Amino acid sequence: MRSDSALLIVAHGSTVNPDSSAPTLAHAAEIRRRKVFADVECAFWKEEPSLRDAIFLFDPQSVREVYVAPNFISEGYFTQTVIPRELELNGRTTNRSNGQLWKYCEPVGNHSMMTELLLKRAGEVAQDADPAETSLLIVAHGTDLNENSAVAAKREAEKIRTLGKYAAVLNAYMEEPPLISDWQKLTRSPNVVVVPFFISDGLHSYEDIPRLLGIRSCHPKPLGSFTGSLDSARDDVESSQREVFRHNPYTAGGRSLFYAPSIGTDQGFADIIIEQAAKFDSEAYRDRGTKFIAKN
Amino acid sequence: MSNPAAPALESALTDRFHFGQILVRKINGAFVLSHCGDETRKKLKTFQSAEDAIELSKFDDSGNYRPLKTAPNLAHGWRLELARLEELQRALDYFYPGRLAVFLAWKTGQLHTTPLRETLDRQSGMYRVAAKISDDQIDNVVGDFCRSDGGCLRTILWKRDQRGTVSSAKLPLEKFDPACDQIKALGRPGSSAFAEATADKTTPAIATIPLLCQEPCNLLVAECRKVVKGKDKR
Numbered sequence: 001m002r003s004d005s006a007l008l009i010v011a012h013g014s015t016v017n018p019d020s021s022a023p024t025l026a027h028a029a030e031i032r033r034r035k036v037f038a039d040v041e042c043a044f045w046k047e048e049p050s051l052r053d054a055i056f057l058f059d060p061q062s063v064r065e066v067y068v069a070p071n072f073i074s075e076g077y078f079t080q081t082v083i084p085r086e087l088e089l090n091g092r093t094t095n096r097s098n099g100q101l102w103k104y105c106e107p108v109g110n111h112s113m114m115t116e117l118l119l120k121r122a123g124e125v126a127q128d129a130d131p132a133e134t135s136l137l138i139v140a141h142g143t144d145l146n147e148n149s150a151v152a153a154k155r156e157a158e159k160i161r162t163l164g165k166y167a168a169v170l171n172a173y174m175e176e177p178p179l180i181s182d183w184q185k186l187t188r189s190p191n192v193v194v195v196p197f198f199i200s201d202g203l204h205s206y207e208d209i210p211r212l213l214g215i216r217s218c219h220p221k222p223l224g225s226f227t228g229s230l231d232s233a234r235d236d237v238e239s240s241q242r243e244v245f246r247h248n249p250y251t252a253g254g255r256s257l258f259y260a261p262s263i264g265t266d267q268g269f270a271d272i273i274i275e276q277a278a279k280f281d282s283e284a285y286r287d288r289g290t291k292f293i294a295k296n
Numbered sequence: 297m298s299n300p301a302a303p304a305l306e307s308a309l310t311d312r313f314h315f316g317q318i319l320v321r322k323i324n325g326a327f328v329l330s331h332c333g334d335e336t337r338k339k340l341k342t343f344q345s346a347e348d349a350i351e352l353s354k355f356d357d358s359g360n361y362r363p364l365k366t367a368p369n370l371a372h373g374w375r376l377e378l379a380r381l382e383e384l385q386r387a388l389d390y391f392y393p394g395r396l397a398v399f400l401a402w403k404t405g406q407l408h409t410t411p412l413r414e415t416l417d418r419q420s421g422m423y424r425v426a427a428k429i430s431d432d433q434i435d436n437v438v439g440d441f442c443r444s445d446g447g448c449l450r451t452i453l454w455k456r457d458q459r460g461t462v463s464s465a466k467l468p469l470e471k472f473d474p475a476c477d478q479i480k481a482l483g484r485p486g487s488s489a490f491a492e493a494t495a496d497k498t499t500p501a502i503a504t505i506p507l508l509c510q511e512p513c514n515l516l517v518a519e520c521r522k523v524v525k526g527k528d529k530r
C-alpha cells in the first residue's frame with residue numbers, strides 16, 4: 001500500500017443490536033495496529049460515523065487515496081445502491097473535489113479467502129470431530145431482499161464440498177429451503193457443524209438459528225416442530241446470549257451438533273479486508289468491473 | 297500512522313474542555329476523561345485503553361443500547377486515563393464517532409452541509425416515503441427529536457431546504473451556534489461542570505469542541521418516515 005492510502009470499512013450497523021458494529025470496529029482496530037494504511041476508519045448505514053460523515057473522515061493533505069471495503073457478505077442493495085449513493089461514488093474509482101481518489105472494493109464476503117476462513121472456523125468449533133464423519137452447514141438468511149447471501153452461502157458450500165474433506169457440505173437457510181430447521185433430515189453423519197454466514201452476531205445467530213436447530217434451552221420445543229415467527233422476542237437480546245456458543249457439542253437425535261458464532265466475528269476477517277483492498281489494484285479484479293452499478 | 301484530526305485537536309486543546317458530555321482534563325501530562333457530571337464524584341471505575349471507550353459509550357445508565365452516540369445519555373461512573381494525544385483522539389472518536397473529523401473540516405472551511413429535504417429526496421426503499429413530510433411536520437419532528445435536552449447534543453448546521461429555511465422554528469437559536477455548549481441546555485442539577493460553567497458569570501465558560509451536525513442523520517430520516525406513515529393511516 002502507498003503511504004498515503006487509507007481504508008474505509010463500511011458496514012450496516014444497527015439501531016437496536018449493540019453487537020452489530022463490534023466485529024467491524026475490532027477488525028479496524030487490528031488493521032490500524034498493523035500500520036498497513038495511513039489511516040483506517042469505519043462508517044455505518046445505521047450507526048455513527050454515518051456514510052455521509054465518511055466523506056470528511058480523511059485528511060486530504062495526508063491521505064490521497066481511500067479504499068472503500070464494504071463489510072458485507074455479498075453484493076446487494078447496500079453495496080450496489082446505498083453505499084455508492086451515500087458516499088457519492090460514481091464508479092469503481094471516484095475523484096473527489098479535494099483531490100482524493102476513492103476506490104470501491106468488492107464486498108468482503110466475496111473474497112476467495114472466505115472459503116479457508118469458513119473451514120478454519122468449522123475446524124475450531126469441532127476440534128475433536130473427524131471431518132470425514134461430519135457434515136458442515138453454511139447458514140444464510142435466505143429470502144433476503146437486500147443481500148444475495150443465499151447465493152454466497154451456496155457458492156461457499158460448493159467450494160468446500162469439492163475439497164472432499166467433509167462427509168457433506170450443505171448450504172441452508174432460515175426462511176427458504178433447504179431449511180436449517182430440517183438439519184436432521186438434511187444430514188446423515190454423526191457430527192454436524194453449523195457456521196452462520198453473517199457479518200456479525202445478533203438475533204439471528206443468538207436466537208433464531210439456535211431455535212431452528214432446537215438447541216435453545218429457553219425454547220424447549222421438540223425438534224422439527226418450530227413454526228413460530230422469527231420476529232418474536234425481538235426485544236429480548238441479552239449479552240448472555242453468547243452462551244449459546246459455549247455448550248458445544250449439543251446432542252440431538254443421537255448426533256453431536258457444533259454451533260459456531262457468525263463468520264464475520266472471526267479475527268481472520270481483518271486479513272480478508274486487507275486482501276480485498278489489495279485485490280482492487282490487481283489484474284484479477286478487472287473481470288468484475290462491469291457488474292458494478294452506481295445509482296446516483 | 298497519520299492522525300488527521302490530531303492537529304485540530306491539539307489546537308483546540310486546553311487543560312480542560314468539554315466534548316459533548318465528556319470532560320477532558322490534562323493532569324500531569326496525561327489526559328483524564330470522565331462524564332462531565334462526574335468531576336467531583338468519587339469511586340469512578342478507571343479504564344486505561346482508548347478501546348474501552350467502545351463499551352463505555354454503548355449503553356446508558358440503565359443499560360439500554362445507545363443508537364445515537366450524541367444523545368445526552370452518556371453513562372456515568374467511569375474515568376478514562378490516556379497517556380498520548382493519539383489515544384485521546386481515538387477514544388473521542390469512539391465516544392462521538394466522526395465528530396472530530398467533521399469539526400476539523402468545518403474549521404478549515406471544507407465542510408459542506410446538506411438540507412433535510414435533499415437528504416429525504418435521496419432515500420430509496422422503505423425510506424423513500426419520508427420525503428412526503430410537510431414543513432409543519434418537520435418543524436415538530438426536528439424540534440422534538442434533535443433538541444439538546446433529551447434528544448441530541450449536536451449543533452445543527454443544516455437547513456430545512458435549498459432556500460435556507462431554518463431546520464426547525466421550534467429550536468432555540470443556540471442549537472445552531474457552534475459557540476454554544478449544548479450541555480447547558482440539560483441544566484441537570486448535580487452536574488458540577490454545568491454549574492461552574494453557567495452559575496457564576498465571572499468564571500469563563502469551559503472550552504468546548506462542538507458536536508456538529510452537517511446533515512440529518514438516519515435516525516431523523518426514520519422519524520420523518522414514521523410521521524408520514526402515521527399520517528397515511530389516518
Ligand code: SF4
Nearest residue numbers: 442448509512513516
Ligand atoms: S439530525 Fe443531527 S441533530 Fe438531529 S438527532 Fe440526528 S444527529 Fe442529532
